[in-house]
Amino acid sequence: MPLIINAITSPTAANFVQNSTAQVLSEGCLKAIGRPTFTLMDRTASKEERKYSATKELLYQSLSMLSYFLLIFPFKNNDFKFLKFFDCFKNSDISKAKTKAEFDEIFKKLPEGELKTKVKGAKELMTILASGIILTIVAPQIVNKIIHPIMNKEKNKNSLDKNI
Numbered sequence: 338m339p340l341i342i343n344a345i346t347s348p349t350a351a352n353f354v355q356n357s358t359a360q361v362l363s364e365g366c367l368k369a370i371g372r373p374t375f376t377l378m379d380r381t382a383s384k385e386e387r388k389y390s391a392t393k394e395l396l397y398q399s400l401s402m403l404s405y406f407l408l409i410f411p412f413k414n415n416d417f418k419f420l421k422f423f424d425c426f427k428n429s430d431i432s433k434a435k436t437k438a439e440f441d442e443i444f445k446k447l448p449e450g451e452l453k454t455k456v457k458g459a460k461e462l463m464t465i466l467a468s469g470i471i472l473t474i475v476a477p478q479i480v481n482k483i484i485h486p487i488m489n490k491e492k493n494k495n496s497l498d499k500n501i
Contacts, residue, residue: 357465358409369398393488400480405471412467416460423459431456
């Protein structure tokens with residue numbers, strides 16, 4: 338029991354829980370595993386319908402996560418550029434950074450306090466907003482363009498097999 342308590346209360350676990358990207362990863366993995374599993378367990382549909390639906394759900398969730406990570410990391414590497422739009426950072430050295438390395442160097446030199454906390458909060462807020470936009474608007478558009486042709490071919494193949 339102490340081992341579990343130490344793991345849960347560790348700084349690593351705290352950072353993981355407070356990281357929005359880690360939260361999306363956790364939720365996405367649970368959806369990619371859980372939804373197809375529950376679909377396959379549903380006995381109200383035929384076996385073929387369950388397989389088709391579970392496959393589609395697995396592909397949808399997996400491709401959504403892939404598109405999310407392909408888009409969020411470039412954003413997170415450049416999120417410091419958006420800090421200049423926050424009034425509280427306009428006159429600070431933070432808003433003058435031109436590269437990620439330059440930003441990281443300036444950020445390290447900031448004393449612990451209100452400004453450093455505001456920078457962390459603003460960066461996390463931007464990540465949350467970007468995650469919301471990516472997962473609700475961008476990823477579904479990308480995934481639907483990929484999944485529908487694949488699943489329609491599979492559905493047509495299965496219907497041809499039944500007719501033979």
